[in-house]
Amino acid sequence: MDSETITASALLLCSLAIYSYALKKKRIIQKKHRKRRWWITTIHRNRSSATMEKLLNELVAEPSDEFKKFSRMSLNDFEYLLSRISRRISKQDTQLRKAIPARIRLAITLRYLATGDDYGSLHYLFKVSPQAISEIIPEVCHALCEVLKDEIKVRI
Structure with a gap:
């Protein structure tokens, strides 16, 4: 080989090495600057148990029986059911987030059973994700069946 070929x-080879290094560095920078995905959306990030409780408290305080229209049961019946199943459906708070209170869990389930609303509409009403709602409703229904099994007669 002559010296020109070498x-x-x-x-x-040097230009390929430099190109490879620049490409690798560009990929690293792009990885760092990727748009961050949140594991919780803004509507849920701004939620607190106070906002969910506020809705129920406003319905309870309304003199025109709005709570009964909302849940299809009286406040006394709601409180009775809540006292019976609250231990079964309550969750503990974690360091990452606060648990959805038993009162809200029962209200979500009763609203679902009363109206047949889909999880999406319940999601906006209670500020609870559809994934959480899909776990809450069967759990609360199961707890209601267990607690009220002596009072409910099911024909087979």
Whole structure:
């Protein structure tokens, strides 16, 4: 090989190495600057048990029986059911987030059973994710069946 071929080959190898290094560095920078995905959406990030409780408290305080229209049961019946199943459906708070209170869990389930609303509409009404609602409703229904099994007669 003559010296020109060796020089051209060396130059080509050096430029490939520099190109490879620049490409790798660009990928690292792009990884760092990826748009961050949140595991919780804004509507849920701003939620607190106070906002969910506020809705129920406003319905309870309304003199025109709005709570009964909302849940299809009287406040006394709601409180009775809540006292019977609250231990079964309550969850503990974690360091990451606060648990959805038993009162809200029961209200979500009763609203679902009363109206047949889909999880999406319940999601906006109670500020609880559809995934959480899909776990809450069967859990509360199961607890209601267990607690009220002596009072409910099911024909088979």
